[in-house]
Amino acid sequence: MSGTFSKSMARNVFYGGTAFFVLLFLALSFDTQQALPQRDNRANLTPAVAAGKKIWEVNNCIGCHTLLGEGAYYAPELGNVYKRRGPDFIKVWIKNQPTKVPGRRQMPQFNLTDKQLDDLVEFLKYTSEIDTNNWPPNIEG
Ligand code: HEC
Secondary structure (H helix, E strand, O other), X not given: OOOOXXXXXXXXXXXXXXXXXXXXXXXXXXXXXXXXXXXXXXXXXXXHHHHHHHHHHHOOHHHOOEEOOEEOXXXXXXXXXXXXXXXXXXXXXXXXXXXOOOOOOOOOOOOOOHHHHHHHHHHHHHHHOOOOOOOOOOOOO
């Protein structure tokens, strides 16, 4: 064994490494695609959930909140708020904003109808049932 690293060895490492990681990428992508139908809660995507998501977007809730970790860090994570607080709390909470409690961050009043609140709660319920490998790690997060 000579201690030299030839051009052809370098080429083989390059092609071999590239092929290995391309195959690994394809295998993991395939695995993800196989797992998604069981995990993303698509069976429970109803028209009410879709309507709720629209209300979520139109009112830019994500401008202050995170949803499953994505969004702004001004206000609490809402991916699991349905499990944390339940449907009635969420509706009463949204109706009663802003709280004007001194020293607390404020959430605006959106003047949503009862139907819009129901749809929003359906969307948050759907989100809370996505299998996220138990993320966030605690119920307050
Ligand atoms: C301008 C920023 C802002 C926007 C936009 C906003 N929120 Fe909030 N939200 C807050 C803040 C701040 C709190 C926490 C207030 C507190 O704890 O006193 C909060 C709290 C909440 C809570 C209670 C969370 C908990 O853990 O108890 C819910 C539910 C909620 N928001 C839903 C929404 C929805 C739905 C929207 C969109 C329609 C929205 N928020 C838009 C700022 C915002």
